[in-house]
Amino acid sequence: MADERDVQQTDGQGAASAHEATPDNTEPGGVAPEHAAPGLSLPDGALDQSALDQLFTSARTPRRWSTRPVADDVLRQLYTLASLGPTSGNCSPARMVFLKGTDARERLRPALSAGNVNRVMGAPVIAIVGHDPLFFEQLPFLCPGEDLRSWFAADVGLSEETAFRNGTLQGAYVIMAARALGLDVLPISGFDQSMVEDAFLAETGWRANFLLCLGHGDLTGLPARAPRLDFAQACRVVD
Numbered sequence: 163m164a165d166e167r168d169v170q171q172t173d174g175q176g177a178a179s180a181h182e183a184t185p186d187n188t189e190p191g192g193v194a195p196e197h198a199a200p201g202l203s204l205p206d207g208a209l210d211q212s213a214l215d216q217l218f219t220s221a222r223t224p225r226r227w228s229t230r231p232v233a234d235d236v237l238r239q240l241y242t243l244a245s246l247g248p249t250s251g252n253c254s255p256a257r258m259v260f261l262k263g264t265d266a267r268e269r270l271r272p273a274l275s276a277g278n279v280n281r282v283m284g285a286p287v288i289a290i291v292g293h294d295p296l297f298f299e300q301l302p303f304l305c306p307g308e309d310l311r312s313w314f315a316a317d318v319g320l321s322e323e324t325a326f327r328n329g330t331l332q333g334a335y336v337i338m339a340a341r342a343l344g345l346d347v348l349p350i351s352g353f354d355q356s357m358v359e360d361a362f363l364a365e366t367g368w369r370a371n372f373l374l375c376l377g378h379g380d381l382t383g384l385p386a387r388a389p390r391l392d393f394a395q396a397c398r399v400v401d
Contacts, residue, residue: 217341222387224346224379227284232262232345232377237287240339240376247335252304253314255297255325256332257368259290269361275352282350285375290362291336292370293329295322329371336374346379 204211237260245254261267267283274282282288298314298321314321340347350373358370 216344217338221341222346222379222381222384223348224377224381225281225348225384226380226382227286227346227375228378228380230286230378232287234262236343236345237376240336240343240345243339243342244332244335247332249328249331250324251301251308251310253297253301253310253324253328254304254332255293256329256336257292257294257366258336259292259362261288261290261362262286270353270358273354273357273361274350278350278352281348282373282375285348286377287375289336289374289376290358290370291329291333291372291374292363292368293325294366294368295325296367297321297325325369326371333371333374340374340376344378345376346381348375348379349373350375 204214208214209217241258244256249255261270267288270288271279271283298311301308301311301314314324337347337349353370353373355370358373359368363370
């Protein structure tokens with residue numbers, strides 16, 4: 163699995179909710195001046211700017227956490243919101259385990275890359291985001307009227323690809339749902355997948371994909387947001 167350097171790639175040096183303090187070298191809203199979006203008018207039907215700030219522009223990735231707890235009801239709301247995002251054939255393969263107690267989090271510690279231990283163990287909640295390889299067993303309920311179960315059950319390669327791709331997509335929905343609910347999020351890929359699955363998922367058959375640390379971040383001393391590729395570098399429009 164990936165080592166602790168991967169967290170730098172995963173979090174892009176950056177998240178915190180809009181209601182938290184921002185570093186001195188950022189403009190109001192938390193975006194470093196060189197990365198501030200130009201003053202474009204929002205299209206009809208768009209969220210207002212404050213909502214976009216909370217979800218994207220002002221969001222930073224914490225490296226330390228406050229002691230403020232996260233209630234189980236918030237986790238239920240988070241999942242409910244994320245579950246509404248689209249997946250292929252409504253297959254909904256993502257599965258999550260939320261680690262809250264000290265004992266549960268200590269069981270995770272040996273699986274973490276050394277550089278991730280402190281930032282992960284300090285989080286009030288650590289979510290193991292994974293997927294169920296046998297997601298298709300739920301398709302008669304999730305997608306009634308179409309015989310998708312037998313289609314996926316007959317093709318292991320297709321079902322594994324679908325589970326991983328759509329489970330990852332749902333993990334991204336979880337990040338945005340958490341921010342929408344006022345939580346800060348730290349995604350982590352630097353961990354031993356086999357150790358996590360043996361410790362927490364063995365009875366389910368689920369596969370671990372990545373970790374999400376959830377809570378209210380201590381954002382003091384965060385560096386400026388790392389650069390992002392602009393539209394011209396990362397995108398093409400084909401007519």
